[in-house]
C-alpha cells in the first residue's frame with residue numbers, strides 16, 4: 344500500500360469538511376427542531392445490532408444492502424443499520440409501545456453495503472419521521488405534508504411529488520394468481536416503464552383476458568390525478584381488490600394539492616420503488632437537476648407484527664447531506680475575535696464570557712494569522728474588545 348492509497352476512501356464513502364460540515368449540522372438542528380414543533384419525538388436507534396432483529400420482517404432488498412460483522416463477544420452476526428424505519432417500527436411495537444398514535448423523528452448515519460444508486464452515498468445521513476397507529480387518509484396526508492414542509496424548510500424549490508401504491512400491484516398479482524418469479528419479472532418490466540414489453544408478457548403468461556387488460560393498463564397509470572380518473576375507474580372494475588387503494592391515491596392527491604398548490608404532482612402506479620416492506624401508498628419527492636428522489640416514503644402496515652404489535656405505519660426519509668447540498672443552506676457567519684496568548688486569568692474569564700455570548704474566540708498562537716473582526720486588548724486595566 345503506497346502512502347497515497349492509505350488516504351483513499353472506499354467508493355461511495357465521503358468525509359465532510361468545512362464549511363459544508365457546518366451547513367449540514369446547522370440544517371440538522373433546524374430540521375429536527377421543525378419535526379419537534381410538528382409533534383415528532385426524536386429517537387436514536389443503535390447503529391449496530393444483531394442481524395436477526397435488524398432484518399426481521401423487512402425483506403431481501405434490505406438484507407442485500409446491510410453490512411454484516413461478527414460480534415467477537417457473542418459470536419453472533421450483527422449488522423450495521425441500513426435503514427432506520429424498521430428499527431423505529433420495533434421501538435413503536437416493543438421498546439416504547441404506547442397506546443394510540445405515536446410520532447417519531449430521527450437523524451443519523453446509516454450504512455449501505457451497496458449504494459441505492461450511482462449518485463447515492465454509502466453512508467447517508469438519514470433524516471425522517473414515522474407515524475404509527477392511524478391507517479386512514481389523515482395519516483397519509485399528514486406525513487406527505489410533513490415531508491413537503493420539511494423540504495421547504497431545507498430550502499428546496501420546485502419540488503415535484505410522485506404518488507404510487509404498491510397495494511394496487513399486489514391486489515392485481517393476487518387476483519391473477521401469479522407466482523413470486525413472475526412477480527419479480529413484472530417488477531423489472533414495470534421499472535423499465537415499457538408498456539409494449541409488459542403487454543407481450545401479459546399475453547404470454549396470463550390466460551384471463553381481463554387480467555391481460557389490467558396489467559397493460561397498469562403500465563399506463565401515470566399522470567396528473569384528475570387525468571387519471573377514467574383509467575383508475577376501469578382498473579377498479581377489473582381488479583375490485585384494488586378499488587380502495589386507487590380511491591385512496593386519488594383522495595390523498597386531492598388533499599395534498601389543496602395544501603401545496605405550487606407543488607407539481609403526478610400519480611404513477613408503475614412506480615414500485617421503495618423497500619419490500621412497503622404495503623400501500625408510496626411517494627417520492629424530486630427536484631430539477633437531481634436524478635434521484637430527494638425524499639421518499641410510504642405505508643408499511645405489517646412491519647411491527649413480527650415484534651408483537653402490528654400497527655398502521657407510514658413515514659418518510661431523506662439524506663440530510665443531499666438536502667444541505669441542493670438547498671444551498673445559508674449559515675450565519677459568527678463574529679470572530681482574536682485574543683493574545685497569556686496566562687492572565689482575567690483574560691481567560693473575558694474569553695469565556697464572549698464565547699458564552701455566541702462569539703467565536705480564538706487564542707493567537709505563534710505565527711497564527713487569524714482573520715478576525717475584533718481582538719481582545721488590555722486597555723485601561725481591563726480586557727476590552729477592539730476592532731481588528
Ligand SMILES: N[C@@H](Cc1c[nH]c[nH+]1)C(=O)O
Nearest residue numbers: 428639640641658659660
Ligand atoms: N426508510 C424508507 C422510507 C420510509 C420511511 N418510512 C417509510 N418508508 C427509505 O429510506 O426509502
